[in-house]
Amino acid sequence: MAEVLQSISNSIDPYILQIFVNIGIAIILALGLNLITGVTGQLDLGHAAYMSVGAFTAAIITINLNLPFSINLLIAGTIAALVGLAIGFPILRLTGDYFAIATLGFAEILKVVFLNLDITNRALGLSVPPANTTIPMPFYVWMITILVIVGVTFIQNSRFGRALKAIREDEIAAETMGINSTRYKNQAFAIGCFLAGIGGGLYAHFIAYINPSDFAFMKSIDILNMVVLGGLGSIPGAIVGASVLTVAPEFLRFMSEYRMLVYGALLVFLMVFRPNGLLGGVDFRKMVLRIFFGKKEKKPNVTIKAR
Amino acid sequence: MNLKRFGALTVVILLIVSLMAGCGGGTQETGKDTTGETEGAETVKIGFLGALTGDVAMYGQPTLEGMKMAVEEINAAGGIDGKMLEIVEDDNRGDKQEGAAITQKLISRDKVVAIVGDPTTGITKVAAPIANRNQVVLISAGSTGSGVVELGEYIFRDTLLDSVAIPALIDYFTGELGYKKVAVITSQNNDYSVGMTEVFKKAIEGKDIEIVADEKVNDGDKDFSGQITNIKSKNPDVIFYSGYYTEGALIMKEARKQGLDVNMFGGDGLYSPTLIELGGDAVEGSMVYVGFSPEQPTPETAAFIENFKAKYDDKTPGLFEAQGYDAVMILAEAMKRAGSTDPKVFRDEVANTKDFKGVSGTITFQENQEPIKSPVYLLEVKDGKYTLKKKVPVTVE
Numbered sequence: 001m002a003e004v005l006q007s008i009s010n011s012i013d014p015y016i017l018q019i020f021v022n023i024g025i026a027i028i029l030a031l032g033l034n035l036i037t038g039v040t041g042q043l044d045l046g047h048a049a050y051m052s053v054g055a056f057t058a059a060i061i062t063i064n065l066n067l068p069f070s071i072n073l074l075i076a077g078t079i080a081a082l083v084g085l086a087i088g089f090p091i092l093r094l095t096g097d098y099f100a101i102a103t104l105g106f107a108e109i110l111k112v113v114f115l116n117l118d119i120t121n122r123a124l125g126l127s128v129p130p131a132n133t134t135i136p137m138p139f140y141v142w143m144i145t146i147l148v149i150v151g152v153t154f155i156q157n158s159r160f161g162r163a164l165k166a167i168r169e170d171e172i173a174a175e176t177m178g179i180n181s182t183r184y185k186n187q188a189f190a191i192g193c194f195l196a197g198i199g200g201g202l203y204a205h206f207i208a209y210i211n212p213s214d215f216a217f218m219k220s221i222d223i224l225n226m227v228v229l230g231g232l233g234s235i236p237g238a239i240v241g242a243s244v245l246t247v248a249p250e251f252l253r254f255m256s257e258y259r260m261l262v263y264g265a266l267l268v269f270l271m272v273f274r275p276n277g278l279l280g281g282v283d284f285r286k287m288v289l290r291i292f293f294g295k296k297e298k299k300p301n302v303t304i305k306a307r
Numbered sequence: 308m309n310l311k312r313f314g315a316l317t318v319v320i321l322l323i324v325s326l327m328a329g330c331g332g333g334t335q336e337t338g339k340d341t342t343g344e345t346e347g348a349e350t351v352k353i354g355f356l357g358a359l360t361g362d363v364a365m366y367g368q369p370t371l372e373g374m375k376m377a378v379e380e381i382n383a384a385g386g387i388d389g390k391m392l393e394i395v396e397d398d399n400r401g402d403k404q405e406g407a408a409i410t411q412k413l414i415s416r417d418k419v420v421a422i423v424g425d426p427t428t429g430i431t432k433v434a435a436p437i438a439n440r441n442q443v444v445l446i447s448a449g450s451t452g453s454g455v456v457e458l459g460e461y462i463f464r465d466t467l468l469d470s471v472a473i474p475a476l477i478d479y480f481t482g483e484l485g486y487k488k489v490a491v492i493t494s495q496n497n498d499y500s501v502g503m504t505e506v507f508k509k510a511i512e513g514k515d516i517e518i519v520a521d522e523k524v525n526d527g528d529k530d531f532s533g534q535i536t537n538i539k540s541k542n543p544d545v546i547f548y549s550g551y552y553t554e555g556a557l558i559m560k561e562a563r564k565q566g567l568d569v570n571m572f573g574g575d576g577l578y579s580p581t582l583i584e585l586g587g588d589a590v591e592g593s594m595v596y597v598g599f600s601p602e603q604p605t606p607e608t609a610a611f612i613e614n615f616k617a618k619y620d621d622k623t624p625g626l627f628e629a630q631g632y633d634a635v636m637i638l639a640e641a642m643k644r645a646g647s648t649d650p651k652v653f654r655d656e657v658a659n660t661k662d663f664k665g666v667s668g669t670i671t672f673q674e675n676q677e678p679i680k681s682p683v684y685l686l687e688v689k690d691g692k693y694t695l696k697k698k699v700p701v702t703v704e
Contacts, residue, residue, distance in 0.1 A: 015412040022404050115496050123501040127432055127454055207403055209432035211498060214403060250408060253397065257360055260400070 002134035009136040017138045024145040026242035030226040032195030038233035040188045041168030043100040046107025052215035054080040054197025055204035059128045069133035073201045080197025081190045088189035114212035125211030231280025350393045351648045354413035356424030359398035366426035373631030406430035410437045423634040428452030435462045448630040456676040467598030467680045469506040490520040490543035494550035503549035531561045539567045546571040552579040556586035563589040599626040599667040600684040602695040611666035629667035
């Protein structure tokens with residue numbers, strides 16, 4: 001099995017493979033944040049911090065214990081989730097901007113902690129040895145990405161997911177309907193952080209060198225960018241957003257120095273004409289049904305237009 | 308509403324189209340072959356890895372300029388056994404993920420035999436495992452941090468290491484300058500600074516100098532009054548600051564304000580005209596050590612400076628230009644000696660580089676691939692200019 005995958009991955013252009021891995025990791029991170037910010041409506045400006053927890057945990061485990069990679073990732077995700085819970089428990093009582101600022105603050109604290117711990121080699125960062133797995137990294141990343149996509153789709157369409165959406169739309173109304181909003185918000189936050197931890201673990205092993213400064217504010221904004229661009233609360237949106245924003249800098253490479261200018265212009269352009277994001281407000285299931293079975297929507301479209 | 312929307316759409320599309328048209332001219336040049344022959348199997352490709360835009364473009368740009376000059380000179384002299392050298396350049400914005408993607412692209416798409424870069428330690432550490440896995444020689448022209456060449460047998464660098472420079476200078480400090488007590492300041496969110504302080508502490512073990520204060524600052528700090536107050540009470544002979552020039556200038560300003568009349572010294576992180584612009588009189592007497600100085604040049608360096616000025620509108624080359632130039636020259640020499648442009652073959656000759664008379668000093672690769680560079684230049688700020696204070700030769704142990 002592993003040999004077959006290895007030979008397949010050898011026959012593909014490694015450059016393309018590399019970009020695909022970057023996309024896969026970005027999707028995992030974006031879906032985690034989507035659950036917190038898109039579905040539950042809690043603006044999180046420190047997602048990269050939970051990613052760093054996962055990245056450093058996974059790196060340290062590989063360096064010191066060399067456990068099988070799957071177990072390693074699971075531990076990395078769990079620890080990121082626990083850290084997320086410890087942070088989320090007090091600050092999820094805050095709402096709106098106050099919550100956003102608090103996440104920002106905690107992200108900075110985590111970064112400074114990593115900058116001062118000996119186990120993370122302080123500002124020098126860690127060189128990460130190859131992961132303990134026979135499956136080639138690109139396949140590994142994409143297996144997990146698909147697993148995560150299936151998982152969050154399941155979560156979002158469950159009773160739990162509907163409760164989260166209710167909290168996003170109106171927290172007080174949701175509480176009146178018997179939804180324990182604090183508990184649900186904490187759970188959503190922990191799952192989001194878990195995914196960030198997994199993404200961080202994959203990132204650490206793929207990039208092979210991590211440094212606390214990699215997970216600064218700008219990284220959080222990058223992930224938030226993917227979610228907002230794709231459409232808040234939409235899983236296909238987060239996937240498309242993550243893919244587009246990861247590929248864009250590589251795709252625009254032919255215009256050399258001007259590429260980040262065009263990249264910025266693209267973002268402005270998209271936000272002007274698709275303020276809900278690329279796939280925001282698009283019901284994917286209905287669209288698929290309509291395309292393949294010609295079914296018409298029974299209900300009128302209730303999506304709120306931005307203008 | 309529709310009309311308004313249409314209007315806005317047109318404007319944006321026009322903007323993008325004009326942008327693309329505007330840079331159309333440059334498109335053919337960059338991202339592709341910039342020098343030498345464009346087609347044919349008779350070219351040898353060298354990849355450039357570094358930032359041409361973004362925060363660290365100030366290291367990437369000059370490195371590339373130096374490389375281009377080296378390639379031109381080699382090609383003018385007939386190339387490598389008749390084969391022309393060619394640089395493949397790509398911008399990584401100082402981003403690790405992009406750095407990894409580009410390294411992969413250079414190796415698998417452009418089929419480079421060697422990569423020069425990245426000037427920063429972080430991205431070098433990302434690129435090194437990829438280059439080593441694919442058996443392509445990588446020479447970092449700029450990384451000074453620890454744990455770089457350990458990443459594989461194909462990884463080299465041609466920079467002056469702190470672990471080479473500091474021990475060479477310590478005797479001069481304790482002897483001629485008579486420093487006995489030193490106050491160490493480290494920028495703890497800067498990997499370069501943290502690494503250099505470690506080297507410094509190790510270098511002074513057993514020497515006649517002691518650390519009386521060990522202060523921490525952060526890159527981006529503006530107020531250093533607390534640290535300086537503490538240092539002042541310890542009465543040091545000199546301040547050692549391992550970080551960058553911006554904070555270095557502000558530290559010295561604060562020291563002078565508090566009446567602490569000692570000088571500061573540090574590595575090439577402090578070597579920038581900005582240090583003097585920001586610090587003014589306060590940095591007068593401050594010392595930095597570098598591996599390249601336009602003063603008292605060797606014949607090779609003098610020729611390099613002259614040619615560089617002729618090529619780039621009278622611009623004086625700096626450390627990174629010289630290191631980029633040397634990296635290409637080391638590769639070319641190794642290929643000539645090995646009589647092959649296959650990295651698996653000429654890798655050994657790169658490792659055998661000994662007493663290479665580069666424009667940034669004499670370079671020898673040790674057994675463990677780490678370079679020894681000689682001499683070390685100690686510069687002092689005098690009358691608002693960097694002037695040579697001492698040229699210290701480094702001997703291979």
